[in-house]
Amino acid sequence: MSHFTPRLIVQSDWNEALKDKHPLWLQFRSNEGQNIYGSFALSDTSDDDLFQVSHRTPRVIDVSFESSTCRFIAPKSVFAKIHQKSVVCVDVTQGGLGVSSSFDGTVKIWETMTGEERRVLPGHVDTTYVCKFFPSGIVVLSGGSDLLMKVCSVEDGSCAVTLRGHCGGVQDVSMIERGRCIVSASRDGTVRHWNVASAKCIDTLVQETSPINTCDVIHDEERASGSHSPESELEVGTGGKLLLTGGESGALRVTDIHSRQLVGVSQLGSAINCCRWMTPSSAVCGTEEGEIFEFDTRKLDTPLSRKKEQRGAIHSLLTYQGMTLATCADGSAFATVTSRVCELTGPNCEPVYGASCDGHFVFTCSRDGKIRKYDFNDFIVE
Numbered sequence: 001m002s003h004f005t006p007r008l009i010v011q012s013d014w015n016e017a018l019k020d021k022h023p024l025w026l027q028f029r030s031n032e033g034q035n036i037y038g039s040f041a042l043s044d045t046s047d048d049d050l051f052q053v054s055h056r057t058p059r060v061i062d063v064s065f066e067s068s069t070c071r072f073i074a075p076k077s078v079f080a081k082i083h084q085k086s087v088v089c090v091d092v093t094q095g096g097l098g099v100s101s102s103f104d105g106t107v108k109i110w111e112t113m114t115g116e117e118r119r120v121l122p123g124h125v126d127t128t129y130v131c132k133f134f135p136s137g138i139v140v141l142s143g144g145s146d147l148l149m150k151v152c153s154v155e156d157g158s159c160a161v162t163l164r165g166h167c168g169g170v171q172d173v174s175m176i177e178r179g180r181c182i183v184s185a186s187r188d189g190t191v192r193h194w195n196v197a198s199a200k201c202i203d204t205l206v207q208e209t210s211p212i213n214t215c216d217v218i219h220d221e222e223r224a225s226g227s228h229s230p231e232s233e234l235e236v237g238t239g240g241k242l243l244l245t246g247g248e249s250g251a252l253r254v255t256d257i258h259s260r261q262l263v264g265v266s267q268l269g270s271a272i273n274c275c276r277w278m279t280p281s282s283a284v285c286g287t288e289e290g291e292i293f294e295f296d297t298r299k300l301d302t303p304l305s306r307k308k309e310q311r312g313a314i315h316s317l318l319t320y321q322g323m324t325l326a327t328c329a330d331g332s333a334f335a336t337v338t339s340r341v342c343e344l345t346g347p348n349c350e351p352v353y354g355a356s357c358d359g360h361f362v363f364t365c366s367r368d369g370k371i372r373k374y375d376f377n378d379f380i381v382e
Contacts, residue, residue, distance in 0.1 A: 004310045006031045007341070008063050008070040012331065012348040015059060015074035018042055026051045028065040029310055036065070060378050071342045073379070075372040076361070078346065079115030082108055087365035089130050092358040093137040097154065100365055101128035107142050109154055112358060115371070121152040122159040130172050134179040141182065143170025149184060151196060163194055165201045174217040176257070177237040183257070187211035191245050193257065195234035202234050205243060205255055212247035214285075218277035223256060244283050244297070246272025252285055254297050266300035268293065276317045276324075284324050286314025292326060318355040318362075323379070325362065327352035333364055335379070342379050346372050 009027040011017065017024040023041035028051075030036075038051040055062040059074040083102040092098040098112045099121075107121040107128055124144030131142040139160075143149040149163040149170055168187030175182050183205065185191050191206035206212065223240040238258040245253045248271045254263040268287060275285035282304070284294050290312055293303045312329030319325075325335040331347035333355060344352075350368040357363070362374045 004029075004031050004033060004308045006068055007310055008065055008068055008343075010061070010063060010072050010345065012345055014061065014072060014345060018056070018061075019058070026053075026063060026065075028068065033310065038065075059375065069340055071337075071340055071379075072345050073342060073374055075344070075346050076375045077115065077373040079110070079371040079373070080369065082110050082115060082117055082371060083369050085369055086367040087353065087369060087371055088127060089132075089354045090356050090363050090365040090371055091132045092356045092361075092363050093133050094358050095137045097133075097137065098356075098363060098371070099131045099133060099140050099154075100371060101131040101142060101144075102369075103127050105144065107131050107140065107150075107152070109140070112361065112363070112373070115373075119154065119157045121154075121157055122150055124148060124150070127169075129169060132173060132175070134175060136178070139179070141173055141175070141179070143173055143184060145169040147186075149173065149182075149194075161196060161199050163196075163199050163201075165192060166190070168211065171212065172214045174215050174243075176217055176241055177219075180236045181234075181238065183215055183217060183243060185212040185215040185245060185247070189247070191215055191243065191255075193235075193238075195236070198234060200234060202232055203260065205257060205260065206245050206253060208247060208249055208251070210248040212245055213272060214246050214274045216244045216276050216283075217257070218242050218244070218280055220280040222280075223258075242277075242280065242297075244275050244277055246275040246285050248272075250287075252283075252293075252295070252300065254283075254300065264297060264300040266295065266303070273314055274317045276319045278319050278322075278324070284317055284319065286317050286326055288313045290314060290328070292317075312351075315351060316354045318357060320357045325355050325357075327355050327364060331366070337379050344372070344374055346370075 014024045023039045026038045028036045052064040085104040090100045101107045105123040109119040125146040128144040138154045147166045151161040166186040172185040189208040193202045241257040243255040250268045252266045271288040290309045292307045294305045316327045327333040329351045331349045333344040333352045347366045355364045
């Protein structure tokens with residue numbers, strides 16, 4: 001029998017329950033999938049001898065059961081009016097702006113402080129799978145099921161460039177340095193390399209027979225020192241750039257963008273939904289089967305760690321300052337901080353599709369159409 005990572009669970013609106021002085025339910029799920037239930041009420045701190053609850057603030061509680069502990073964090077704000085349908089992707093800048101995309105095809109700019117809508121960008125036909133700010137913070141790149149990518153100005157909403165060439169929906173994108181060149185992953189089984197200004201595809205970096213769901217680029221200084229001049233004048237800033245990709249085939253690949261050489265590949269046996277670099281030599285990926293793998297990308301034959309979570313599919317991964325936050329199909333989002341699991345609460349069994357951080361707050365997006373804002377200080381485990 002496959003053993004899971006044990007976890008603690010609390011009802012999604014626990015903070016509202018305690019505010020109204022109602023008891024909240026607690027659950028422990030063992031590594032064999034066995035469930036133990038309990039409850040907690042402010043009126044009686046010894047309400048349940050099995051579960052221990054401490055460090056209570058309006059947004060934070062720490063729950064313990066035997067040797068397992070978890071910090072549950074409620075959102076500081078909930079933005080429910082930005083989109084009318086499920087929110088697929090979210091990205092934020094340190095300049096106070098957010099961008100999000102939806103199943104209804106819309107791409108919207110909003111203020112991270114208040115959630116107030118600032119601008120609607122030219123969207124896509126049907127679902128817009130991905131939207132990201134360029135490093136400048138004033139231009140957005142989006143991709144969708146209509147096979148297109150659009151580069152739009154945050155300042156006036158105009159679409160400066162439309163990139164065409166994929167034969168399947170665009171699932172993910174990643175910028176190279178300042179974004180003069182980008183890479184895109186598609187359901188057509190390719191990862192393509194583009195020059196943005198000319199809207200031309202420079203090359204196909206990865207070719208598979210099944211959809212590719214995710215891609216990420218990082219700079220490796222050691223590889224940069226040995227790079228030669230690019231063959232195409234359209235290619236800018238690819239020296240030392242490593243590409244990480246994953247898709248429905250279950251193959252996690254590392255490719256040197258500049259040389260086009262395959263650095264390594266690992267076959268995981270399950271569709272890869274998301275992958276992100278942690279450092280130039282380490283990466284993390286999440287699968288449809290709910291597993292999270294960490295790799296030393298210099299030797300992909302064996303993962304550094306492999307965890308089977310009891311949360312459904314892993315939809316996205318956010319790496320920030322040594323922390324990896326995973327969002328999941330069961331409505332949970334969690335990270336391990338100084339050996340303790342921190343879980344973001346709010347969605348009631350609605351899948352959380354993505355997350356982004358501006359250095360002060362973490363923002364998540366969910367199938368329930370809401371964007372939730374969490375205080376990064378609440379993650380700090382004293």
